[in-house]
Amino acid sequence: MKPSIPKGTRDFSPTEVANRTYIINTIKSAFETFGFAPIETPSFENSSTLMGKYGEEGDRLIFKILNSGDFLKKAEDKLLSEKNSLKVTSQISEKALRYDLTVPFARYVVQHQNEITFPFKRYQIQPVWRADRPQKGRFREFFQCDADVVGSKSLCQEVEFIQLYDAVFTKLGLAGTTIKINNRKILSGIAEVIGASDKLIDFTVALDKLDKIGKDGVVKEMLSKEITEEAIEKVQPLFDFTGSNLDKLSSLENMLSTSEEGKKGVEELRFVINTIEELGLETTNLEVDVTLARGLNYYTGAIFEVAAPEGVKMGSIGGGGRYDDLTGIFGLKDVSGVGVSFGLDRIYLVLEELNLFKTVELPKPKVVFLNFDANTDIIKLKAIKELRENGVKSEFYPDLAESNKAQKRQWKYITNRAIEFVVSKVENDVFTLKNMSSGEQTNCTLVDLINTLKV
Incomplete structure (x- = not known):
């Protein structure tokens, strides 16, 4: 049987790992410049920690982990005979792979509240898992970089x-x-003024899909969720909102004149927009998007979503928002929070498409000792030990060359890995060192060798 990996997962080559590390280090450096400190949480959590925090669609995409041993033993026969997976899951699975980093972070804050100094600024760079349908830019295992x-x-x-x-x-x-x-x-204010407050979640989930399924698709979904045609008619202007950010805010202010909640949202948004206008941004654009909803139930204030530069077909490469009481679900009330996430895997694809990766030098030794004479092995290995202790990346070619063909194989290894220096032989404790860039060859003692390569 041909080996394979699960759909929605990937292997990464040395170059891909180096490129991913470049993105991670760039994000990590910015996090620390802005004063965030790192934490890590387990790859899987108790199901009770995750379930019910992401809405119906999110719950469906959580990977459940079967209980150890005979996981069917505690399951009720009646539920098994009914073949109702939703009902039986809680009896055969008590843990799940984390869906994102935000809910585990909320659990962390509550669990460690007595050790934390508030306001607490954390960043976290770890993989998450979603039982989604794989497609370009959408994987079942991927990294999030959260602050x-x-x-x-x-x-x-x-x-x-x-x-x-x-x-x-x-x-x-x-x-x-x-x-x-x-x-x-x-x-929430819009849902209130159109008379659909009881359908807020259905309304926001549908609206959030505007860029994916279009206006007709959104209307169809809203109708399927029993949002009235009259309510949908009132919300039509949202589909074609135009003008500057301040123009949009003015239009929203008029639309939401009868909703205190809605007016509060406009006021908060106006503060952010005006402050950014005053401070300025280097290369990104800030755009008020009244159809942006982000389908996660825990958001209560500002919400963000980041779109790649024009011309790149890619879903959002980042997102986040304000959540006023996420820790409340774990018993810690009145702890407001706000955060954002960078989609490492999608950012990688965008950089690749735009050819923005710099040439990344893969980890490799500075010097390789060739293996043409078994009698000098111990001398070479001792020299390599000394070089490594002096911070010089060094390697010994493991297989003895017993023919000209085998010697050529070793030189090909040097060429393919673009090794800078080669020690080809040792005689009377004198090392023959070749600079592969210049072709210059010198004979030197171990002390000379160390001094040359440490530079």
Whole structure:
């Protein structure tokens, strides 16, 4: 049987790993410049921690882990005979792979609240898993690079996250990236004024799909969720909102004049927009998008989504928002938070498509000792030990060359890996060192060898 990997997962070559590391290091450097500290959480959590936090669609995409041993033993015969997977899951699976990094972070904050100094600024760069249908830019296993602040209600945090996005995408050379921003209070206000407050989640989930399924698709989905035609008619202007950010805010203000919640959302958004206008951004654009909803139930204020530069066909490469009581679900009330995520895998694809990766030098030894004479093996191995202790990356070619063909194989290895220096032989404790760039060959003692290669 031909070996394979599960759909939606990938192997990474040395070059791909180096390129991914370049992106991660760029994001990590920005996180630390903005004052965030790192944490890590387990790859899997108790199912009770994750389920019910992402809405119906999110729950469906969580990978459940079967209980150890005879996982069917505790399952009720009646449920097994009914073949109802939703009902039986809780009896055969108590753990699940994390769907994102935000809910595990909320659990972490509650569990470690007595050790944390608030406001707490954390970043986390780890893989997450979703039982989604694989397609370009959408994988079942992928990395998220998250930064969050909990314990502060200040809108200055939203401003900082926009600046953080700008700093990272500028550093990566992704000029023209667009940060879309909205506020869930505005969406709640719209649902209120059209008489659909009881359908808020259905309304926002459908609206969030506008760029994927179009206006007709959104209307169809809203109708299927029993949102009235009259309510949908009132929301039609949202589909064609135009003008500057301030123009859009003025239009929203008029539309939401009877909703205190909606007006509060406009006020918050206006503060963020005006502050960013004053501070300026280097290479990214900030755009008010009133159809942006982000389908996660825990958002309560500002919401962000990042679109790749124009011309690149890719879903969002980042997103996030404000959540006023996410920790409340774990028993810690009134701890407001806000955070954003960078989609490492999609950012990689965008950089690749735009040919923005710099040539990354893969890890390799500075010097390789060829293996033409078994009698000098111990001398070479001792020399390599000394070189490594002096910080020189060194390697010994393991297989003895017992023919001209085998010697050519070793030289081909040197060429393919672009090795800078080669020790071809040792005689009377004198090493023959060749500089592969210049072709210059010298004889030197071990001390000379170390001094030459340490430079």
